[in-house]
Amino acid sequence: MIITCPHCGDRPFDEWVHGEIPVVPDTITDPDERDIDRAYFHNNTEGVVREAWFHLAGCRRWVVITRDTSNGVRSDIARG
Amino acid sequence: MNEFWEAKVKLRWAELADSYDVVVIGGGGHGLSTAYHLALRHGITKVAVIEKSYIGGGNSGRNTTVIRANYGIPEAVRFYQRSLELYENLEAETDRWIMHRVGGNWWLVHTEAGRRTEQARAAVNQAFGAKTDFVEPEVIAREIPGINMNPLGQFPVMGASLHHGGATARHDRVNWALAEGAMRAGVDIVQDVEVTGINTSGGKVVGVETTAGPIATETVVSAVGGHATRMADMVGVRLPIRTHPLQAFVTNHYERKFDPIIASADLGFYVSQTARGEMLGGAHIDPEPSYSRRAGHHFVNSIARNMVALFPFMSGLRVLRQWTGTCDMSPDYTPVMGVTPVNGFLITTGWGTWGFKAIPAGGEAMAQLIATGETPELIAPFALDRFARDRTLADRSSSGTH
Numbered sequence: 001m002i003i004t005c006p007h008c009g010d011r012p013f014d015e016w017v018h019g020e021i022p023v024v025p026d027t028i029t030d031p032d033e034r035d036i037d038r039a040y041f042h043n044n045t046e047g048v049v050r051e052a053w054f055h056l057a058g059c060r061r062w063v064v065i066t067r068d069t070s071n072g073v074r075s076d077i078a079r080g
Numbered sequence: 081m082n083e084f085w086e087a088k089v090k091l092r093w094a095e096l097a098d099s100y101d102v103v104v105i106g107g108g109g110h111g112l113s114t115a116y117h118l119a120l121r122h123g124i125t126k127v128a129v130i131e132k133s134y135i136g137g138g139n140s141g142r143n144t145t146v147i148r149a150n151y152g153i154p155e156a157v158r159f160y161q162r163s164l165e166l167y168e169n170l171e172a173e174t175d176r177w178i179m180h181r182v183g184g185n186w187w188l189v190h191t192e193a194g195r196r197t198e199q200a201r202a203a204v205n206q207a208f209g210a211k212t213d214f215v216e217p218e219v220i221a222r223e224i225p226g227i228n229m230n231p232l233g234q235f236p237v238m239g240a241s242l243h244h245g246g247a248t249a250r251h252d253r254v255n256w257a258l259a260e261g262a263m264r265a266g267v268d269i270v271q272d273v274e275v276t277g278i279n280t281s282g283g284k285v286v287g288v289e290t291t292a293g294p295i296a297t298e299t300v301v302s303a304v305g306g307h308a309t310r311m312a313d314m315v316g317v318r319l320p321i322r323t324h325p326l327q328a329f330v331t332n333h334y335e336r337k338f339d340p341i342i343a344s345a346d347l348g349f350y351v352s353q354t355a356r357g358e359m360l361g362g363a364h365i366d367p368e369p370s371y372s373r374r375a376g377h378h379f380v381n382s383i384a385r386n387m388v389a390l391f392p393f394m395s396g397l398r399v400l401r402q403w404t405g406t407c408d409m410s411p412d413y414t415p416v417m418g419v420t421p422v423n424g425f426l427i428t429t430g431w432g433t434w435g436f437k438a439i440p441a442g443g444e445a446m447a448q449l450i451a452t453g454e455t456p457e458l459i460a461p462f463a464l465d466r467f468a469r470d471r472t473l474a475d476r477s478s479s480g481t482h
């Protein structure tokens with residue numbers, strides 16, 4: 001897998017550290033329940049997701065990318 | 081298919097009826113074992129197992145077949161020990177040869193800290209019913225064929241926890257034996273049918289939608305491996321599960337006998353020999369969630385280097401195949417089983433990279449839950465509500481990737 005860094009260009013996957021952006025559903029309104037959901041539960045989407053990736057062996061910056069979890073082929077930038 | 085006929089397994093595929101007492105979604109080991117135990121232990125036979133592809137086509141036919149109970153917390157040791165014992169009896173019970181073989185699981189350590197960790201594991205195992213001893217390097221050098229006691233200069237073998245009951249069994253045969261037993265007792269198993277929806281009414285399950293039409297039922301068991309959250313989404317239940325790919329590989333056959341199952345956390349691999357003589361090794365878990373079953377050569381490179389360092393004879397072998405499964409990972413590396421907030425929607429998930437060994441006890445417990453309406457004590461700690469109750473069961477280091 002190649003991840004496109006807005007600062008460094010196309011970079012191999014093993015330069016990166018994955019970080020999730022937790023999405024708590026709006027239907028959960030109780031503050032404690034929202035905390036529990038953020039800590040443990042996941043959308044685990046099969047398809048396109050927005051994620052934070054840290055370019056550890058590159059510019060050492062966090063970037064937000066979109067990735068298709070159903071095929072794992074290639075990621076493109078959503079926002080740098 | 082050879083093995084299939086050889087073992088004379090008689091699989092009789094069914095047509096789906098309009099309604100069942102229990103619908104099991106997913107024909108992997110856990111779904112099949114649940115149906116098997118429902119029928120054979122509790123006489124509940126109006127049961128359907130619905131598999132979207134072919135039985136055992138998910139992780140239950142893609143794993144490295146290690147069966148062991150040397151976990152790190154009491155709840156897990158007890159549960160996996162029960163499963164290990166059920167496996168020991170499975171050939172006699174099903175009258176099918178599942179190639180069950182006890183080789184002992186040696187968990188090597190290469191540091192002082194590692195020695196203390198494995199000594200602690202052996203103590204917890206002994207206390208809760210699993211047979212594990214800590215052994216010194218002399219024993220390892222004597223008992224393990226072809227081992228290099230000082231691999232790569234920086235990983236001297238400084239001891240191991242030896243789990244005497246550690247075993248392997250042929251995964252396909254386990255799936256087939258359970259399927260055949262369930263079918264013979266009257267369970268309907270269908271392949272190439274996908275569950276596309278779950279119908280509820282007033283917070284209760286009333287049926288499922290499938291690619292072969294609707295089915296009425298009040299009890300659904302979701303046993304779908306890496307697709308657990310997709311099923312739970314259908315009834316609005318949130319799960320603490322993320323799906324990660326796990327890769328393994330097998331070499332051509334090594335012409336000498338190699339009995340032990342070897343694991344090293346520091347060297348990042350484990351290896352055993354299959355009944356055909358191949359060396360079966362793993363594993364690499366992708367750090368980011370994905371449903372992809374693509375395999376890469378990256379991990380084979382790094383694992384092969386460490387394997388050859390520990391077992392120089394392996395430099396003469398070649399990687400024949402590698403493959404990937406998609407694992408339902410729980411945050412605490414412990415299964416998530418039992419009831420959910422939706423009445424009649426039961427789950428058996430969180431099997432991650434470690435659930436093959438759990439197939440007999442997992443199915444036994446799920447069947448008991450359905451038959452009695454009460455969660456068996458053995459799996460009560462694994463309930464979904466443990467996360468909201470802040471009772472997670474962290475056991476990462478002993479779950480490993482096998």
Ligand SMILES: Cc1cc2nc3c(=O)[nH]c(=O)nc-3n(C[C@H](O)[C@H](O)[C@H](O)COP(=O)(O)OP(=O)(O)OC[C@H]3O[C@@H](n4cnc5c(N)ncnc54)[C@H](O)[C@@H]3O)c2cc1C
Binds near residue numbers: 105141273407
């Ligand atoms: C490479 C690898 C190595 C492993 N090594 C070990 C090991 O050494 N020891 C160990 O104990 N564990 C190991 N595991 C883990 C083990 O394989 C799994 O935990 C276990 O097989 C899970 O069984 P299951 O029945 O829950 O899921 P699966 O076997 O994945 O079965 C789920 C089934 O559900 C079906 N399904 C999904 N969605 C639907 C739907 N909508 N409708 C109908 N059917 C559906 C799928 O097609 C699939 O057949 C390993 C896993 C992998 C990938």
Ligand SMILES: [Zn+2]
Binds near residue numbers: 006007
């Ligand atoms: Zn960068």
